[in-house]
Amino acid sequence: MAATHFSGPVNSTNGFAPGTGSIETITASQTLTSADNGKTYVLSHASVVIAVTLPSPAAGLSFKFISGLATSAAHTIAATSTLLYGGINELEVDTSDDGPSASGDTTLTLVASLETVGDFVEMQCDGTNWFINGQTKLDGAITFS
DSSP states (O other): OOOSSOSSOOOTTTOOOTTTTOEEEEOSOEEOOGGGTTOEEEEOOSSSOEEEEOOSOOTTOEEEEEEOSOOSSOEEEEOSSSEEEEEEEESOOSSTTOSOEEEEESEEEEOTTTOOTTOEEEEEEOSSEEEEEEEESSTTSEEEO
8 A cells, every 4th residue: 555645665564654643641741753753752751750742853754742641740742953843722712821922942841840741842844843733621731931
């Protein structure tokens, strides 16, 4: 089966480009590479900071991050040389800090004690910038800097 929607190499066994279709649980800091393209990561450590560093920019890279545990430690996703653009939908809309957005930021933080199991962020790269979208349950659970 040949994949028609990926520009990278295709695995002859399942038809997916490297990394696509897989889900991994991570419990410690990690630096991603282009070989991780298309993966979904579940951030799952209740008391240790997980710092994820995105790979160098390349058109077509995409990742999804899901909060897997309620946590007392902030988790971060950082772009070393590129900028984050986009916004996060907040389900709770009762204060003035609803819907955080990034406009040239380099770090996204899932805030300790506010992130909720199931909160998520999706990121796609155009070769220069990372475009993000996602959803969180609580106000202030995801911030940008």
